[in-house]
Amino acid sequence: MLLTVPLAGELSFYPLNETFRISFGPPALFFFLLLLQKTPAIFSGILTGTMVVVFRILIDFFMQDNFSWTSSFQVQYPSFFFYFTYSFLFSLVKIHRFQNRSLVIGFIGLIIEILSDSVELFFQYIVLETTITLGSLNEMIVIAFGHSFIVLSFFNMMKLYEAQSREKQIRKQNEHMLMLISNLYEETIHLKKTLKNAENITKKSYDLYRDLKELEKREKQPDVPAQQYSQKALRIAGEMHEVKKDNQRIFAGLSKLISNESFKDYMNAAELFHLIIRINEKYALSLGKDIQFEYSLDGNNHSHYHVYTVLSLFNNLVANAVEAIKEKGIIRLSLCEICDNVEFKVADNGPGIPQKYQTVIFKPGFTSKYDQYGTPSTGIGLSYVNEVVKELGGDILFENKVNGALFSIKLPIHKLIQRG
Numbered sequence: 001m002l003l004t005v006p007l008a009g010e011l012s013f014y015p016l017n018e019t020f021r022i023s024f025g026p027p028a029l030f031f032f033l034l035l036l037q038k039t040p041a042i043f044s045g046i047l048t049g050t051m052v053v054v055f056r057i058l059i060d061f062f063m064q065d066n067f068s069w070t071s072s073f074q075v076q077y078p079s080f081f082f083y084f085t086y087s088f089l090f091s092l093v094k095i096h097r098f099q100n101r102s103l104v105i106g107f108i109g110l111i112i113e114i115l116s117d118s119v120e121l122f123f124q125y126i127v128l129e130t131t132i133t134l135g136s137l138n139e140m141i142v143i144a145f146g147h148s149f150i151v152l153s154f155f156n157m158m159k160l161y162e163a164q165s166r167e168k169q170i171r172k173q174n175e176h177m178l179m180l181i182s183n184l185y186e187e188t189i190h191l192k193k194t195l196k197n198a199e200n201i202t203k204k205s206y207d208l209y210r211d212l213k214e215l216e217k218r219e220k221q222p223d224v225p226a227q228q229y230s231q232k233a234l235r236i237a238g239e240m241h242e243v244k245k246d247n248q249r250i251f252a253g254l255s256k257l258i259s260n261e262s263f264k265d266y267m268n269a270a271e272l273f274h275l276i277i278r279i280n281e282k283y284a285l286s287l288g289k290d291i292q293f294e295y296s297l298d299g300n301n302h303s304h305y306h307v308y309t310v311l312s313l314f315n316n317l318v319a320n321a322v323e324a325i326k327e328k329g330i331i332r333l334s335l336c337e338i339c340d341n342v343e344f345k346v347a348d349n350g351p352g353i354p355q356k357y358q359t360v361i362f363k364p365g366f367t368s369k370y371d372q373y374g375t376p377s378t379g380i381g382l383s384y385v386n387e388v389v390k391e392l393g394g395d396i397l398f399e400n401k402v403n404g405a406l407f408s409i410k411l412p413i414h415k416l417i418q419r420g
Contacts, residue, residue, distance in 0.1 A: 001032040005048050005083075006055035025052065026116070027147040029083060030109050033090050034155050045087020049080035074127055082120035086112055102156055109148035114141060175279060178311060202240040266304040266417070269297050269335050276311065276333070280318045290328040298336035305342075305416045313388060316381045317346040317407050324350035324405065341394075342413045349404040361398065362386040385409075 009025030029048060033041055053076050060072040089112045098104040117140055267275070273295040284291040314333075321331045325348055334345040353361060362382050389396045394411035 001029070001036065001044060002047055002051045005029050005032065006052045009052055009056075009079075010059070026082075026086065026113050026144075027151045029086060030090075030113070030148065030151045031155060033087065034095070034105070034151070035158075037096055041087040041091035042084075045084045045090075048087070049083030052083060053077050053080050078120050078123035078127060081123050082116045085119040086116040089115060102152055105155075106148050106152045109151065110144050113144040113147060117144065175275060178275065178307060198240055198243050205236045205240060265307055267307050268304050269302040272305060272307065272310055272314075273297075273333055273335070276314055276318055279315065280322055280331070283319060284322050287322065288327075289322065289325060291322060291325055292330045293333070294330065295333040296335075298334070302335070302337060303342075303413065303417045309388075309392075309416060310344075313385050313409060314344060314346070316385050317409075320381060321346055321348035321350065321405070324348060324352075326350070329404075337413065340413055341410050342416060344409045344411075345406060346408075347401070347404060347406040352400040352403075352405045353398070355400075358398065358400075362396075 005025050005028045008028040009023040011024045029045075033044065036044065053073075056076045056079065057069070057072045060076070061067050064072075093108055093112070095105060095108060098108070277293040277295065281291070281293060318331060318333070325331070329349045332345075332347045334347075336343045336345075362385075386396055389409055389411065392411050392415045394409060394415075397408045397410075399406050
């Protein structure tokens with residue numbers, strides 16, 4: 001500000017008299033005051049006014065042959081009062097109250113500049129005895145009007161750019177949060193399965209303990225090893241019971257976190273597809289692959305679907321398709337509502353799945369994917385999808401096409417739309 005305003009002030013002309021200049025200094029100051037609202041405006045005005053006077057005196061020093069410090073100071077120092085008055089009035093108005101009312105800010109800038117010009121003219125009249133006409137005042141008002149709204153245009157453009165950047169950042173954060181929550185859905189399903197296993201093992205261990213105790217009672221002299229076995233079985237049952245309780249606490253916390261549904265948890269089909277495509281475009285780029293994504297929606301009036309359920313199912317299939325394609329390919333997504341069901345499809349033009357694997361692709365732990373170090377993947381992606389689909393009362397089908405693979409999921413629509 002301290003550099004730009006004095007320089008902008010030299011782009012000037014003199015419509016009123018030989019001492020009162022109209023320049024780009026005032027709009028530059030207005031812009032910076034709007035931009036730097038955390039800095040005290042009066043402090044900015046004092047420093048800027050001082051810099052302008054010093055800068056103009058130095059120009060006179062280098063440009064005039066018969067330079068006089070006193071006369072140069074007398075001509076230039078009234079400009080200080082313009083910048084001081086401008087910043088003082090700006091501070092007095094507390095313009096941040098009108099942050100979202102552009103026209104009000106424009107008119108405030110217009111009034112502030114006219115009043116500041118009047119103060120500068122008053123000091124010039126006292127020091128230099130300059131006079132102005134009514135026509136010149138009209139011209140000054142028109143110029144002030146132009147200054148205020150030119151600045152406002154640039155300021156609004158900058159604000160728009162900031163808003164767009166902020167929206168882009170928020171969208172990235174939202175996508176990240178959606179992915180985290182959809183992953184929580186996956187973990188909840190696996191934890192629920194672990195809970196069932198723990199409960200079954202606890203029951204079997206306790207049944208074993210009871211059987212051993214019954215065996216001891218039937219014998220007059222209890223066998224010591226049998227007694228030891230019964231105690232071991234009881235300890236196992238107790239430990240598994242503790243594991244189950246811990247898992248229940250974790251499961252309760254996760255369930256509470258992901259079951260507080262709101263309208264924000266639901267999206268229309270097009271938004272969901274855009275989200276899935278954006279996420280997997282980034283994934284494909286990270287793998288160094290050139291993959292095009294296409295989607296189609298059959299029908300016009302689609303319901304709003306539960307984001308995390310659809311995302312956790314769909315994203316697993318799309319990510320698998322991305323991994324299956326070698327270097328370059330196409331992935332097609334589609335959605336169709338048929339009566340009370342909704343059908344999702346993911347097709348790719350990758351190598352497909354070999355015949356020998358097709359009967360085991362949905363089994364937990366099965367994988368045909370290895371990283372660059374030969375480490376296999378977890379093999380729980382498709383088994384998770386299959387388990388959730390079955391739990392929701394739907395079906396998942398796979399078929400190899402001439403060029404690629406196709407997965408289709410059919411689910412009851414009432415399982416995915418807003419409840420109540």
